[in-house]
Every structure is written in structure tokens, then in C-alpha cells.
Amino acid sequence: xxxxxxxxxxPGSLDDRDxxxxxxxxGSEPVALWHGDPDLHGVDAVxxxxxxxxxxxxxxxxxARFAPIMDELVPAARAGLPVLGICNGFQVLCESHLLPGAxxxxxxxxxxxxxxxLRVESEDTYWTGDYAAGQEIVLPIKHGEGRYVADPVxxxxxxxxxxxxxxxxxxxxxxxxxxxxxxNEAGNVVGLMPHPEHATDPITGPSTDGLPxxxxxxxxxxxx
Amino acid sequence: xxxxxxxxxxxxxxxxxxPYAELGMAVDEYARVREILGRRPTSAExxxxxxxxxxxxxxxxxxxxxRRFGEQAPPNDALLVGMGENAGVVDVGSGYAxxxxxxxxxxxxxxxxxxxxxxxxxxxxxDILSMGARPVAVMDALRFGPADAPxxxxxxxxxxxxxxxxxxxLGLPNIGGEVSFDACYLDNPLVNALCVGVMRHGDIxxxxxxxxxxxxxxxxxxxxxxxxxxxxVLASAxxxxxxHAKRPSVQVGDPFMEKVLIECCLELFAADLVVxxxxxxxxxxxxxxxxxxxxxxxxxSVRLDSVPLRDPSLAPEEILMSESQERMMAVVSPxxxxxxxxxxxxxxxxxxxxxxxxxxxxxxxTWHGETIVDLPPGTAADEGPVYExxxxxxxxxxxxxxDSPARLPxxxxxxxxxxxxxxxxxxxxxxxKDWVTSQYDRYVLGNTVLATPxxxxxxxxxxxxGLGVALATDGNGRYARLDPYAGxxxxxxxxxxxxxxxxxxxLAVTNCLNFGSPEDPGVMWQFAEAVRGLADGCQxxxxxxxxxxxxxxxxxxxxxxxxxxxxxxxxxxxDVARRVRTGFTADGASLVLLGSTREEFGGSVWAHxxxxxxxxxxxxxxxxxxxxxxxFLADATDAGLLDAAHDLSDGGLGVALAESCLAGARGARVxxxxxxxxxxxxxxxxxxxxxxxxxxxxxxxDLAARHDVPxxxxxxxxxxxxxxxxxxSVALADLREAYHTPLPTLFD
Numbered sequence: 001x002x003x004x005x006x007x008x009x010x011p012g013s014l015d016d017r018d019x020x021x022x023x024x025x026x027g028s029e030p031v032a033l034w035h036g037d038p039d040l041h042g043v044d045a046v047x048x049x050x051x052x053x054x055x056x057x058x059x060x061x062x063x064a065r066f067a068p069i070m071d072e073l074v075p076a077a078r079a080g081l082p083v084l085g086i087c088n089g090f091q092v093l094c095e096s097h098l099l100p101g102a103x104x105x106x107x108x109x110x111x112x113x114x115x116x117x118l119r120v121e122s123e124d125t126y127w128t129g130d131y132a133a134g135q136e137i138v139l140p141i142k143h144g145e146g147r148y149v150a151d152p153v154x155x156x157x158x159x160x161x162x163x164x165x166x167x168x169x170x171x172x173x174x175x176x177x178x179x180x181x182x183x184n185e186a187g188n189v190v191g192l193m194p195h196p197e198h199a200t201d202p203i204t205g206p207s208t209d210g211l212p213x214x215x216x217x218x219x220x221x222x223x224x
Numbered sequence: 225x226x227x228x229x230x231x232x233x234x235x236x237x238x239x240x241x242x243p244y245a246e247l248g249m250a251v252d253e254y255a256r257v258r259e260i261l262g263r264r265p266t267s268a269e270x271x272x273x274x275x276x277x278x279x280x281x282x283x284x285x286x287x288x289x290x291r292r293f294g295e296q297a298p299p300n301d302a303l304l305v306g307m308g309e310n311a312g313v314v315d316v317g318s319g320y321a322x323x324x325x326x327x328x329x330x331x332x333x334x335x336x337x338x339x340x341x342x343x344x345x346x347x348x349x350x351d352i353l354s355m356g357a358r359p360v361a362v363m364d365a366l367r368f369g370p371a372d373a374p375x376x377x378x379x380x381x382x383x384x385x386x387x388x389x390x391x392x393x394l395g396l397p398n399i400g401g402e403v404s405f406d407a408c409y410l411d412n413p414l415v416n417a418l419c420v421g422v423m424r425h426g427d428i429x430x431x432x433x434x435x436x437x438x439x440x441x442x443x444x445x446x447x448x449x450x451x452x453x454x455x456x457v458l459a460s461a462x463x464x465x466x467x468h469a470k471r472p473s474v475q476v477g478d479p480f481m482e483k484v485l486i487e488c489c490l491e492l493f494a495a496d497l498v499v500x501x502x503x504x505x506x507x508x509x510x511x512x513x514x515x516x517x518x519x520x521x522x523x524x525s526v527r528l529d530s531v532p533l534r535d536p537s538l539a540p541e542e543i544l545m546s547e548s549q550e551r552m553m554a555v556v557s558p559x560x561x562x563x564x565x566x567x568x569x570x571x572x573x574x575x576x577x578x579x580x581x582x583x584x585x586x587x588x589x590t591w592h593g594e595t596i597v598d599l600p601p602g603t604a605a606d607e608g609p610v611y612e613x614x615x616x617x618x619x620x621x622x623x624x625x626x627d628s629p630a631r632l633p634x635x636x637x638x639x640x641x642x643x644x645x646x647x648x649x650x651x652x653x654x655x656x657k658d659w660v661t662s663q664y665d666r667y668v669l670g671n672t673v674l675a676t677p678x679x680x681x682x683x684x685x686x687x688x689x690g691l692g693v694a695l696a697t698d699g700n701g702r703y704a705r706l707d708p709y710a711g712x713x714x715x716x717x718x719x720x721x722x723x724x725x726x727x728x729x730x731l732a733v734t735n736c737l738n739f740g741s742p743e744d745p746g747v748m749w750q751f752a753e754a755v756r757g758l759a760d761g762c763q764x765x766x767x768x769x770x771x772x773x774x775x776x777x778x779x780x781x782x783x784x785x786x787x788x789x790x791x792x793x794x795x796x797x798x799d800v801a802r803r804v805r806t807g808f809t810a811d812g813a814s815l816v817l818l819g820s821t822r823e824e825f826g827g828s829v830w831a832h833x834x835x836x837x838x839x840x841x842x843x844x845x846x847x848x849x850x851x852x853x854x855x856f857l858a859d860a861t862d863a864g865l866l867d868a869a870h871d872l873s874d875g876g877l878g879v880a881l882a883e884s885c886l887a888g889a890r891g892a893r894v895x896x897x898x899x900x901x902x903x904x905x906x907x908x909x910x911x912x913x914x915x916x917x918x919x920x921x922x923x924x925x926d927l928a929a930r931h932d933v934p935x936x937x938x939x940x941x942x943x944x945x946x947x948x949x950x951x952x953s954v955a956l957a958d959l960r961e962a963y964h965t966p967l968p969t970l971f972d
Contacts, residue, residue: 011484011572014395018670021687050668052393055480108972111388111663142392142665198667203801204684205667 003028003221005214006043008073008089010035010064014051015086015197022197023047026214038068044221045082045126046073048089050142050195060103060145061091070096082126082188082217087143090181090191099182099191100158101150103143107174111144115206116194117169118180122162125187126220130212137209139194141172146193148175148182158182165190228540229267231595238264247274253609260603268528268589268596271541272604275507276514279776282608285742286774289752292759293769300768302731305428311351311421312770313428314732316796320685321425322693323355326365326418326736326792328775332451332475333415337382341415342390342477346549348419349394350503353486354552356429356493357421360669361683362391363401364417365697365736365790366660369410371652371970376405379413380660381971386477387417388663393479394486397672398664399681401697402790403657406832408701411780416736416773416790420695422685427493431502433520433555436583438499440516440524441561443568443575444485444551447509448534451475451547481550481573488571489552497564500555510544510604512553513579513587517601520555523582524601526589530578540591555581615748625706627839629825634901641900642952644834645878648905650962651833652970654875659967673800677887679871680726680795682803690799696722697793698873699738701786702827703842708750709757712789713845716761717909718873719793724854725869725912727804727861728795733762735772735791740784742776750787751776758789764847767793802861806870807887808915811942813867815892816924816935817877818853819911823902829875830905849910849933856931857912865923867941868915878904880913882959885946891956893947894939900951915941 005023007030009016020030031043035053040046053064064070070092077083077098085093093099106112115138120131131137150158155176158164166181173193181192196210227233234240242264244254249270257265257273265273279285294306304321305313311325329344345362352359364387369376391398401418433440492498500520502512509531517524528540538546556564561577568575582588587604589597635644648654657676666675673692674682680696698718704711720730735758740747762769778785797803825831826840860866868888870880885891896903916924921937928935939949947953 012393012480014483014668015670018668021670051395052480052483055393055478057480110385111392111665113665113667114662140667142667144388144392195667198670201670203673203690203803204670 003044003218004031005217006031006033006040006046008033008035008046008048008069010053010067012052012055013049015049015195019047019049019086019197022200022210022214025200026211026218028214028218033069035067035069038072040072040076045217048085048092050087050089053088053092060088061095064092065095074098077189080186080188084127084213085191086195086197087193090193093189093191098189099184100154101148101182103145104147104149105145106147112172113142116141116172118166118194119169121164121167122183124162125165125183125190127190127213127216128165129220130216136169138207139196139210140198140206141194143193146173148179150176161185166192166194228591228594228596231266231598234266235263240264242270244270244274248278249274253277261599266596268540268544269599271544272510272514272597275510275545276604277608281507281511283774284609285611285613285776286751287610288612289755292755296759296763297768298763298766300766303768303770306770311355312732313355314770314794316693318686318689318691319424320691321423321428322420322794323352323357324418324420324695324734324792324794325351325771326416326697326734326790327773328736328738329415329417330413330738330775330778333383334379334413337379338386339476341383341386343475343549344415344417345387345390346477346479346482347505348417349396349482350505350552352419352421353489354429354431354501354503355421356427357423358490359396359419359421359486360671361399361681362396362417362419363399363681363695363697365402365699367404367406367409367414367788369405370407371405373410375410377971383415384660384663390477390479392665394483395668397666397668399666399672399675399683403660405652406701406786408785412778412785414738414788418697418792420693429493429498429501431515431519432500433516433524433581435499435557436521436581437558438581439556439558439561439577440526440579440581441554441556441564441575442531442551442578443554443573445478445481445548446532446534446574447538447543447546447548449538449542449546475547475549477549484571484573485550485552488568488573491567492564495563495567497556497560497567498554499557502553504551504553506547508546508548514601514605516553516555517587518605521581521583523584524579524587525582526579528589529592530576532574532576540596613742613748614745615752616745617749618746624839625841629831629837629840632831632835632837638951641904642954645882645904645954646962648829648833648875649879649882649959650966651829652966653829653833654879655966656964657967658964659971673803674726674805677883678726678806679722682726682728682800684800690801692797692800694723694726694728694795694797695792697790698722699788699790700827701788702832702838704754704788705786705838706827706840706842708753708787710842710845711787712754712757713761714842714909715789715791716758717845717847717850718871719791720765720767720850720854721871721912723793723795724857725804725871727802728797729858730767730793730795730854732794733767733769733791735769735789737772737774738778738785738788738790739776740779744784747784754787754789761847765851802864804861804866804869806868806884808868808884808890808892808941809888810867811890813915813918813941814921814937815894815939815941816914816916817938818914818928818933818935819849820908820934821903821906821911822908824906824908828905828907843907843909846910852931852933853910853912856928856933859927860924863923865917865920866914867917870913872911872913873907876905876907877913881946882963885956886959886963890941891943891945892939892941893943893949895949896938900948
């Protein structure tokens with residue numbers, strides 16, 4: 001059994017091919033989806049990859065949310081389609097209101113690229129079932145606008161509902177509550193700033209700790 | 225608006241005064257244009273000749289020297305495309321070819337550091353793209369004034385943010401380079417950007433426009449008044465001076481457009497929709513049209529008024545000279561034009577047919593139906609003036625070489641050695657460049673195997689076999705100031721050694737030659753010597769120069785920068801899983817010092833940092849020893865004998881040991897019985913330190929003997945500190961503090 005996982009390419013997407021490679025490494029079949037084509041081609045799950053969609057000229061993800069494919073993706077995600085947003089993809093999910101909060105300029109104002117230690121806070125999402133809560137992992141971060149912000153009520157709600165998925169160990173960007181990843185209520189939509197697709201091969205990444213994001217969704221879909 | 229200066233008008237008004245001097249043309253150059261055309265040039269033609277015959281585009285002062293690279297090129301089957309194209313191309317095996325080049329963007333980066341550096345990245349990436357390759361990585365060799373100088377705090381963060389902004393958004397991993405400081409670069413920072421691209425052999429594209437009837441398509445960004453320096457002189461004759469008086473002379477970059485342009489071009493190449501292609505860099509449309517036409521059938525007709533404009537008030541001369549970024553020019557057969565335009569439309573890249581290839585031997589341009597340019601394109605592109613500038617060894621050179629560092633006081637005891645090590649390690653020149661490189665994306669594309677602070681950057685180009693390439697850039701202005709011939713060879717040797725230390729075999733060379741004014745005979749002597757040194761060095765190492773760039777006029781008033789040849793070396797590694805890192809990753813590995821250490825402190829970091837001294841002779845060059853060392857390292861890598869390897873250069877063995885300890889988060893204990901100071905701080909070339917995989921000690925000894933490389937066991941890895949037995953010990957925490965604190969303290 002395998003699953004068909006769509007990877008959306010917006011103009012300015014950068015990690016789309018690496019995401020497709022990670023999907024393949026985990027045993028699923030990557031399906032290239034195009035921003036201008038409002039058709040999900042029957043995929044079982046979707047990843048919005050990192051990059052600078054449309055140059056991020058207004059705000060990260062602010063223009064991508066209006067792409068034709070998002071007209072299909074947003075209702076499908078609300079209806080339960082598993083969606084993972086990585087970095088710029090996380091920004092798109094927040095701009096689309098599939099996830100709460102927003103990602104603003106890093107506290108230090110610089111782009112930050114480095115291996116980052118994180119703690120898995122929730123294994124109860126479609127994308128993190130193959131991790132153990134409390135587990136520490138190392139994934140690359142690389143972003144200039146990764147500071148997660150939301151009003152205190154929203155943050156408290158995320159914490160109370162167990163929707164904080166990953167937390168930074170050593171906050172690199174000033175994110176509220178050290179939050180690196182959050183999920184929607186149903187756990188099918190997850191957004192994260194770190195790059196699991198760049199931690200799947202020990203030759204090119206700081207670890208292989210990112211692979212479970214891609215095996216988790218396969219396990220979940222195959223079990224369903 | 226004044227009357228349009230048409231060809232007919234030019235023929236009728238031979239005596240009209242023209243601002244050739246303001247455009248930087250010499251009186252005899254202007255006379256030669258008149259002779260070529262048999263009349264005075266139109267203002268549009270004058271625009272073309274002035275930019276194409278500029279130092280930057282024509283290499284008129286350097287050409288006679290650069291010929292050496294071709295004449296002395298070592299026989300090398302790997303060279304698929306040599307100098308003269310946008311970038312050289314080398315065969316790296318398995319049907320893959322790699323193209324790479326380094327280019328300067330020094331002056332714009334001083335005027336406006338962020339955009340100057342950003343567009344430097346953009347320009348070199350388009351050079352690589354126009355060869356038909358997918359760009360896969362970038363590097364930057366940066367040189368600034370003293371780290372604590374106020375202006376360096378303006379220039380350095382701006383340059384880094386520009387590279388970060390542009391390169392990250394473009395999606396190219398930044399895998400290395402250099403950051404260095406010296407007072408001579410205070411008003412002349414050096415920003416040299418390198419890009420490497422990969423293609424299949426059959427996919428090489430050339431900048432040429434063959435086939436009469438083929439369409440000339442301009443695609444990418446629209447044309448605005450960017451980077452028009454001298455054109456304002458021409459424009460002022462046409463427009464009122466007020467409106468165009470204060471135009472920026474630095475171009476503004478749009479990395480998103482460049483990213484889309486890359487994907488669009490690669491799709492065009494894959495579908496075989498282009499006959500020839502050229503990027504628009506310096507001299508913009510002037511350069512692209514003259515070079516494409518000259519290298520093709522020889523003629524081209526262009527409707528200049530069909531160039532899409534961002535500013536509709538631009539005059540034809542300004543369009544010709546604009547350096548607006550993110551533009552390409554392609555030659556497309558009429559039968560494939562609709563497919564070509566469809567790919568551009570898919571990527572939302574504007575594309576416009578602006579002319580056709582002809583067989584007339586003339587480049588003819590019209591402006592709303594009137595002919596404003598009619599010239600033989602080769603005369604602008606290839607037959608520019610060539611100067612044999614006078615050169616002479618400066619009188620002060622002897623005194624400089626006589627001022628030996630032997631007189632400088634040296635540390636007397638273990639405490640002194642320890643303090644000296646921490647001082648050298650904590651100098652901005654040597655200290656960690658994390659503050660810079662953590663602002664660059666190194667992971668994107670998923671093929672980065674090594675990046676700063678490893679000795680070389682390395683990317684995988686074939687995931688199925690593990691085939692990869694390694695790249696290093698090096699330059700040392702202090703060495704070259706003491707001896708430009710040796711300095712160029714030392715830069716070459718260091719880059720070559722860095723590539724070898726990563727486990728790759730060096731294959732080919734690119735260079736960026738940064739110098740002062742060629743009109744100064746002393747500078748011209750430095751240039752001639754450096755080129756001679758590099759050509760001789762490449763010949764001896766068997767690594768041909770595939771291309772490069774010359775940047776003159778890096779000087780303020782009479783004070784030129786140190787002559788600074790920056791050399792990039794490319795190597796190949798059959799399987800990147802075998803790469804060797806600099807960090808000590810295991811305890812108890814024996815450390816072996818390879819090569820011979822002599823008392824060599826001229827131009828050293830120690831003399832510079834501790835004594836502010838520059839004089840004497842740079843380290844001796846021994847290219848046979850470099851070759852032997854590289855051969856040893858490659859064989860040791862193939863046999864899997866190494867746990868770590870680090871080349872010895874700036875700061876010598878002491879710095880290398882400290883860096884390897886910090887990278888691997890473990891200490892080392894070494895015995896340096898005879899003259900620990902020289903062993904720790906000398907910068908003798910052709911040396912490396914390796915950590916041997918346990919059990920491979922004898923194999924390393926045998927292999928070193930076979931390659932005739934002196935090998936001296938000096939100690940073992942492990943422990944919480946770096947200890948020189950009997951002299952001193954430094955805790956890793958103290959090394960880390962010294963190494964990692966300086967740049968954040970200066971620039972945060």
C-alpha cells in the first residue's frame with residue numbers, strides 16, 4: 001500500500017523537489033500540483049513546501065493563499081484532507097486561516113539558517129504519529145519570518161488543546177511559547193517552520209529526524 | 225524632445241560635438257569608431273561602443289596578459305567549453321558537465337551594499353544559466369575594511385543581507401567562500417560571487433545568433449533606468465536634465481523574477497526551444513545584441529522601441545545601456561516561437577520579439593521606423609581597443625621585501641603561546657564566520673554535502689551514484705602585496721588544497737582578479753605578475769583556467785587595494801559519502817601533520833594581528849608538493865583512512881587544530897618539541913593536518929611515503945581541551961569563546 005501525496009509548486013517555491021524526494025523516501029508517491037491548476041488530482045494528502053511564493057512581496061504566504069489551487073485545497077482541508085505546511089507553507093496555512101496565528105519577522109531581524117533542536121509535543125496529529133511525545137529531534141531551520149505570534153487567548157487555547165506540535169529548544173526567532181509547529185483541531189492540518197524534508201538523508205542533512213513526518217502520514221493513510 | 229539622432233542625421237552632421245569623453249572614451253577610440261563607421265556615430269551607436277569598449281566589458285588593459293591562460297593551459301580532456309563564453313564548462317563524468325565562474329561586484333557593493341551584493345549574485349547566476357545549466361550552488365568571497373571601522377558596519381551587514389535576501393529567495397544553497405578584513409579594503413570592499421551549475425553534456429548552450437530569419441526574443445523583467453551611468457550624459461542632450469538628473473547607478477534586484485526565470489529557462493532548454501541564449505548583464509541590450517550577432521550569422525535587426533519598458537520615458541541610448549536585472553535574450557526559430565512564448569506564459573515571464581537574425585553582417589536598430597544604429601557587431605563585441613599598459617615593479621617593493629618579520633618579538637613561554645593562539649583565533653580575520661553564513665540557506669535543493677566552515681563546499685549532483693563536486697575560493701592580498709606572482713600561486717594552491725582536503729580531486733580553475741588602477745604602472749606590474757603566476761601555477765598543477773573576471777580601479781585616490789587574485793578551484797568526488805570533514809569526530813585518532821614547516825611569517829596572520837606588520841617574503845610556493853599532498857589526500861579518502869582533514873593556511877597549525885577541535889566538539893593533545901611557535905603559527909604552504917581512522921596509522925605512513933609527502937605524527941584527538949604538551953592547554957570553552965564571540969559582538 002502506498003499513498004499519493006501532492007506537493008504544490010507556487011512560483012517561487014524552493015523546496016518542492018526536496019519535499020517530493022522525502023515523500024518518495026518514506027514510501028509514498030509524490031504528485032506535482034501546480035498553483036494555477038485548481039485540481040487536487042485525487043491525492044490523499046498535500047504538502048505546501050518552503051520557499052518564497054510570489055516573492056513573498058506582501059507578506060510570507062499572503063499572495064499564495066489566493067492561488068487557484070487554494071480554492072480547492074482550503075475546503076478539502078476543512079473536510080479532513082491531511083495538509084502539511086513547511087516554512088512558507090506554514091505561512092500560507094496561517095494566511096488561509098486553516099491554522100491560527102501568524103509568522104512575523106524573526107526577533108533578531110536576520111534570516112537564520114542552522115540545525116535546530118526541537119521537542120515533539122504532540123504525536124496526536126496525522127503527521128507526527130511516528131514520533132513519541134517528549135522526543136528531542138534536530139531539524140534545519142532557515143527563515144527570516146518565523147516568529148510565531150497569536151493573541152494570548154489563542155496561544156493558551158493551543159496549549160490547552162494539545163495543538164502545539166513542536167517546540168524549539170533554544171528559541172531562535174522569538175516565537176510565542178517557543179512554538180515551532182501547530183495543528184488544527186482535527187489534527188489533519190499541521191504547519192511548522194523547521195524543514196523535515198531536509199533531515200531525511202545523513203549526507204545532506206544534520207539528521208534523519210525529519211523522515212517520520214512523511215512516514216507518519218503514510219501509516220495513517222494506509223491504516224485508514 | 226530633441227530631434228532623434230538617426231544614421232541619416234549623423235551622416236549629414238559630421239561635426240556635431242559628441243560627449244565621448246564623458247562616456248569614458250579616449251579621443252583615439254572615438255576616432256576609431258568614426259573610421260569603422262565612415263561617419264560620426266549616432267548617439268545610440270556611441271552608447272554601444274562606449275560601454276562595449278569600457279574596461280569592464282572589453283578587458284582592454286588585461287587582454288594581453290590574460291592570453292597566457294589559454295596559451296599555457298595544461299592539456300585537459302575535461303574542458304568542454306573554454307574561456308570566452310559566459311562561463312567555462314568541464315566534464316565531470318557519467319555524462320554530466322559542470323560550469324562555474326566567479327565575478328566581482330565590488331563598486332556597486334560599496335555604493336549600496338545590499339543591492340550591490342544582491343545583484344552580484346543575480347548576475348553570476350544568469351551567466352551560469354545561459355550556458356544551459358541548472359545553477360546548483362553559490363559562494364561569496366568577501367573582503368572588507370577593518371572589522372571595527374565604522375564604515376565596515378555599514379558595508380558588511382548590507383552586503384551579507386543582500387546576498388542572503390537574493391540567494392535565499394532564489395533557492396540556491398550558499399556553500400562557502402571567504403570573509404576577510406584589511407585596511408586596504410575600507411573604501412574598496414571586494415564582493416566576488418561564484419556560481420556553479422550542472423547539465424548533461426548535450427545541453428550546453430552558447431551565446432550566438434545563427435540562422436537568418438530566427439527571432440530575437442527579450443524575456444524576463446522589463447527595462448528601467450537601472451545602472452545607467454554614462455547614459456545620462458547622452459540623455460541630457462535629449463531630455464531636460466532635471467527629470468533624469470539623479471538616477472541610481474546601482475541596479476535593483478528582484479530574486480523572485482530570477483527564480484521564475486531560471487525555471488522558465490530550464491523548461492525552454494529541456495524542450496530544445498532556443499538556438500542561442502545570452503544573459504543581460506553589464507551593458508545590457510548593447511552587449512547581448514552585439515555579442516549574439518557577432519558570434520552567429522553576423523547580422524541582426526532590432527526594433528528597439530519594442531523593448532518593454534518600466535519607465536516609458538527612456539531614450540534609446542538609455543535602453544541600450546540599462547543594466548536592469550533579470551533579463552535574458554534568446555534566439556528562437558520561427559517554427560518554435562509559439563511554444564517558446566507558451567512556456568514563458570506558464571511561468572508568467574514577459575517575453576517580446578524585438579528583432580530577427582539577418583545575414584547582412586550589420587547590427588541594425590530602429591526606433592519607431594527610423595534607423596538609429598547600423599554597425600558591424602564584431603567591431604563592438606570583439607574588436608575593442610587593446611592596450612599594452614606600461615608596467616614597472618614599484619620602487620618600494622624592495623624595501624617591503626627587506627622588512628622581514630624575523631625581527632618581530634615572539635612569545636617566550638607557554639603562557640605567551642596560549643595567549644597568542646587565542647588572539648589569532650579571535651581576530652576577525654580568523655574567527656568564526658557563523659554570523660555571516662547562518663544568514664544563508666545552505667540546505668535548499670537537498671544536495672549540500674559540505675559548507676562553511678568545512679574546507680570546501682560540496683554538492684551532490686547525482687543521487688543515484690553519489691557523484692559530486694567540491695569548490696573552494698581563496699585569496700590572500702597580503703601575500704600578493706609582498707609578491708604578486710607567488711601570491712596568485714598561493715591562492716591557487718590553497719583553493720586546490722582545500723578541495724583536496726574535502727576528499728575531491730581538483731579539476732579546473734576560475735578567477736576573479738581584483739586590482740587597483742591599470743593606469744598605474746605599479747598596479748599593472750602586480751597584475752601582470754599575478755596573471756603570470758596563475759598561468760604558470762595552473763600549468764604545473766594541471767588545472768586549466770576556464771574563465772574569470774577582472775576588476776580594476778579598486779582604489780581611492782593613489783591608494784590601491786592589495787593586489788587580490790581570488791581563485792576558485794573545482795574538484796570532483798565519485799561518491800560524496802566519502803567526503804572528509806574538518807571536525808575531529810572520534811577520540812583517540814592519531815593526528816598527523818603533512819608537509820614541511822619552515823619559519824615563514826611574511827604576510828602571516830600572526831604578523832598582521834599581533835604586530836600590524838606586513839613585510840618580508842610570503843611563504844615559499846612548492847606546487848609539486850601541493851600536487852603530492854592532493855594525491856595523498858585523494859587516495860587516503862578513497863581508501864577510507866581519514867576521520868578528518870584540515871588544510872593549514874591562515875594562522876597555521878594552531879588555528880587548524882582549534883577549528884577542528886571546535887567543529888568536532890572534542891579536544892586534542894599534541895607534542896611539538898622543537899620550536900612550538902613556528903610549528904603553531906608558520907603559514908608554510910602545502911600542508912594539512914589529518915586525524916587517522918584508528919587502525920589505519922601504518923597505511924597512512926605508507927601512503928605518505930609513496931606520495932613523498934612528509935608525515936609527522938603529532939598527537940591524539942580527545943579530551944576537553946587543546947593541549948600542547950609541556951607548553952600550554954586551552955579548554956574548548958575558552959577556544960569557543962575566542963572563536964565565536966568577535967563577529968556577533970561587532971555586528972549585532
